[in-house]
Amino acid sequence: MQGQEILPAIAAHLLDSARANGGKAPSERHLAEHFSVSRGQVREALAILESMQVIERRAKSGIYVNTDNSGFEAMAFFARAGIPLESRQIYEAVEVRKIHEIKAAELAAVRATEEDFKRLQDVLERSEQRIAAGEGIDALDQEFHLQIVRATQNTLFLSICTSFYELGRQRLEVYFRDPDRNRKSHEEHKQIYEALVKRDAALTSALMVSHLRGVMSYWTELLEPHAPGS
Amino acid sequence: MQGQEILPAIAAHLLDSARANGGKAPSERHLAEHFSVSRGQVREALAILESMQVIERRAKSGIYVNTDNSGFEAMAFFARAGIPLESRQIYEAVEVRKIHEIKAAELAAVRATEEDFKRLQDVLERSEQRIAAGEGIDALDQEFHLQIVRATQNTLFLSICTSFYELGRQRLEVYFRDPDRNRKSHEEHKQIYEALVKRDAALTSALMVSHLRGVMSYWTELLEPHAPGS
DNA sequence: GTCCTGTTTTTGGTAATACCAGATCGAGTT
DNA sequence: AACTCGATCTGGTATTACCAAAAACAGGAC
Numbered sequence: 001m002q003g004q005e006i007l008p009a010i011a012a013h014l015l016d017s018a019r020a021n022g023g024k025a026p027s028e029r030h031l032a033e034h035f036s037v038s039r040g041q042v043r044e045a046l047a048i049l050e051s052m053q054v055i056e057r058r059a060k061s062g063i064y065v066n067t068d069n070s071g072f073e074a075m076a077f078f079a080r081a082g083i084p085l086e087s088r089q090i091y092e093a094v095e096v097r098k099i100h101e102i103k104a105a106e107l108a109a110v111r112a113t114e115e116d117f118k119r120l121q122d123v124l125e126r127s128e129q130r131i132a133a134g135e136g137i138d139a140l141d142q143e144f145h146l147q148i149v150r151a152t153q154n155t156l157f158l159s160i161c162t163s164f165y166e167l168g169r170q171r172l173e174v175y176f177r178d179p180d181r182n183r184k185s186h187e188e189h190k191q192i193y194e195a196l197v198k199r200d201a202a203l204t205s206a207l208m209v210s211h212l213r214g215v216m217s218y219w220t221e222l223l224e225p226h227a228p229g230s
Numbered sequence: 231m232q233g234q235e236i237l238p239a240i241a242a243h244l245l246d247s248a249r250a251n252g253g254k255a256p257s258e259r260h261l262a263e264h265f266s267v268s269r270g271q272v273r274e275a276l277a278i279l280e281s282m283q284v285i286e287r288r289a290k291s292g293i294y295v296n297t298d299n300s301g302f303e304a305m306a307f308f309a310r311a312g313i314p315l316e317s318r319q320i321y322e323a324v325e326v327r328k329i330h331e332i333k334a335a336e337l338a339a340v341r342a343t344e345e346d347f348k349r350l351q352d353v354l355e356r357s358e359q360r361i362a363a364g365e366g367i368d369a370l371d372q373e374f375h376l377q378i379v380r381a382t383q384n385t386l387f388l389s390i391c392t393s394f395y396e397l398g399r400q401r402l403e404v405y406f407r408d409p410d411r412n413r414k415s416h417e418e419h420k421q422i423y424e425a426l427v428k429r430d431a432a433l434t435s436a437l438m439v440s441h442l443r444g445v446m447s448y449w450t451e452l453l454e455p456h457a458p459g460s
Numbered sequence: 461g462t463c464c465t466g467t468t469t470t471t472g473g474t475a476a477t478a479c480c481a482g483a484t485c486g487a488g489t490t
Numbered sequence: 491a492a493c494t495c496g497a498t499c500t501g502g503t504a505t506t507a508c509c510a511a512a513a514a515c516a517g518g519a520c
Contacts, residue, residue, distance in 0.1 A: 027471060038504045040270055043472090047274040048281045051307075059472050060511040070385035072393070073303055077281075092386040103329045155300035156322040160390070163302070257500060268475045273501090289501050290482045 006035055008081035010045045014055060015083065018065035025055065025063040052077055076163035082170075087222075090167070094219050097164040098212050101145060104161065105192065105208040108151035109201040116151035120193055123147060127186050136176035137186065142168075144189050148196070168219070175218055185215070236265055238311035240275045244285060245313065248295035255285065255293040282307055306393035312400075317452075320397070324449050327394040328442050331375060334391065335422065335438035338381035339431040346381035350423050353377060357416050366406035367416060372398075374419050378426070398449070405448055415445070 013034070014025045025031075028046065032039045046063065049055045052073040056064045066074075070089060078085055085093075108116070127140045142165050149161045176182055188211040195204040243264070244255045255261075258276065262269045276293065279285045282303040286294045296304075300319060308315055315323075338346070353374045357367045372395050379391045406412055418441040425434040 029471080040273070040505095041503070043270070044274055044277040046472095048277055051278045051281065057472065058512090060470085061513075062471065070389055072386060072389045073306075075386060076303075089386065092384045095384055096387050096390070099329070099333045103333075154322045154325055156302060156305060156319065157326050159301045160326065259500080270476095271474070276501095287501065288483085290499085291484075292500065 006037060006041060007045045007048060008083065009035065010042065011049060011054065011077070011081060012083055014049070014063070014065055018067065023064050023067060025065050027062065072160075072163070076166070079163065079166040079169075085167075091220060093164060093167055094216055097161070097167075098216055100149070100157070100161050100164070101212055102205055102208050104149045104152050104157065105196070106201045106205040107154070108148045109196050109199050109204040111153050112151035112196060112199075113153075116147065117197060119147050120144065120151075120196070124186075124190060124193060127189065131179075131182050131186055134179070136173065137182050138172040138176040141172065141176065141185055141189075148192075151196075171219070175215075185211075188214075236267060236271060237275045237278060238313065239265065240272065241279060241284065241307070241311060242313055244279070244293070244295055248297065253294050253297055255295050257292065302390075302393070306396065309393065309396040309399075315397075321450060323394060323397055324446055327391070327397075328446060330379070330387070330391050330394070331442060332435055332438050334379045334382050334387065335426070336431045336435040337384070338378045339426050339429050339434040341383050342381035342426060342429075343383075346377065347427060349377050350374065350381075350426070354416075354420060354423060357419065361409075361412050361416055364409070366403065367412050368402045368406040371402065371406065371415055371419075378422075381426075401449070405445075415441075418444075 010031060013031070017025050026034070028039055028042050031042045035042070046055065046057060050057055053066055053071045054069055054074045054077070055066065058064060070092070075085065075089060075093060077083075123140055123144045127137045127144070130137050130140065146158075146162065146165060149158050152158070176185075188207065192204060192207045192211060195207055240261060243261070247255050256264070258269055258272050261272045265272070276285065276287060280287055283296055283301045284299055284304045284307070285296060288294060300322070305315065305319060305323060307313075342350075353370055357370045357374070360367050360370065376388075376392065376395060379388050382388075406415075418437065422434060422437045422441060425437055
């Protein structure tokens with residue numbers, strides 16, 4: 001029926017079961033019956049989850065779920081699968097993302113190609129159209145930031161940052177229901193773009209810092225504080 | 231015989247085969263026979279590799295290897311498995327690692343706890359002993375940097391950085407065969423530690439920058455240039 | 461009741477086999 | 491050279507079976 005679609009379902013089920021059962025998950029055979037798939041399918045899913053350190057399979061004993069799971073691979077997977085993260089994890093992710101974006105802006109100012117500028121300009125134009133039509137720019141906001149990272153010409157950097165973007169899909173949609181936020185965000189994007197074109201790394205970086213301050217506070221305000229520092 | 235140990239072997243085999251065969255890998259049945267394991271075992275390994283985007287499994291067609299593989303998960307896995315990376319990947323990884331380390335030093339200066347200081351001091355003491363004994367501090371060098379990241383109190387940050395450290399295991403051992411490098415590195419570590427204790431974020435960060443400049447140039451000098459910028 | 465002991469059940473690890481249906485490829489035809 | 495059609499290959503899935511160690515249980519000794 002569905003291909004790898006059982007993975008998220010199994011992952012969610014494991015987390016729930018483990019929470020209610022002290023870290024211990026149902027056996028492979030139970031999972032297979034529960035989801036009406038073969039044991040082989042379950043084992044494939046478990047192998048992936050184990051490779052992400054979400055679970056630990058102890059031979060002849062059982063499946064144990066890593067409750068204090070803060071690995072990057074796991075976080076990226078949860079984000080993709082729509083599995084909710086703990087507030088501490090979100091807080092940490094926001095902090096790391098911020099670090100990346102600021103440095104990316106700085107590097108992009110030096111390395112961006114003409115194609116990169118074109119892509120960014122395209123995003124800005126489409127944003128303008130959506131705002132004029134009274135729609136939210138949530139997807140375009142992400143794309144703008146993504147294209148900046150891409151402009152660093154570092155594909156590994158891009159890969160890492162992409163994982164972080166999936167984290168905020170749902171909430172971003174809510175955030176950009178507010179027309180004022182759309183306009184403000186778009187204006188700041190335009191400023192960043194102009195600094196980028198001028199290849200002023202320091203200015204681009206500074207603008208990104210203040211831009212993120214606004215966006216990120218929306219996230220962290222929803223959470224209990226977790227960072228010891230400022 | 232071996233548990234998940236076939237994964238690295240299969241991964242390496244797939245890469246070799248694909249290189250010699252234009253991206254196409256052997257079939258599951260062939261792989262199973264080649265490694266003398268069941269098809270189920272092969273499929274578990276393939277599921278993991280697919281989740282890392284190292285390969286793509288096309289139903290009823292075959293297994294295709296992502297040659298231009300620059301995903302973070304894949305890179306981390308290759309590093310762990312001892313599979314050599316392309317120079318471009320190493321270059322990118324070094325750059326990203328540098329970004330992380332510098333920011334980590336800055337954050338650690340603000341957030342480090344007494345336990346963090348203790349751990350760092352312990353690493354420094356053990357380094358001193360090894361140097362006095364005329365041994366290389368390769369493992370301790372990594373541990374020092376890792377403990378700084380840990381001192382940011384951001385476990386996600388730590389998770390990401392840990393993946394990068396695995397990247398340099400082998401070469402680091404060679405690097406620290408030179409007694410002068412050992413001494414120089416250790417001296418710089420001590421300075422960083424002192425700045426950290428003073429909670430001087432700017433100084434710590436600056437010291438880390440110059441410390442990394444030396445270490446990192448060793449890496450990048452071995453590679454063809456790949457970064458468009460400085 | 462508590463502790464020890466031996467048996468039964470459960471569990472992950474592994475293998476072997478079979479079937480499906482689309483893709484892939486090649487021989488034969490036009 | 492282009493097309494057609496059937497044999498083959500391939501990944502996807504399910505079923506069954508066996509192993510050995512861990513875990514759970516039952517029963518007896520103190």
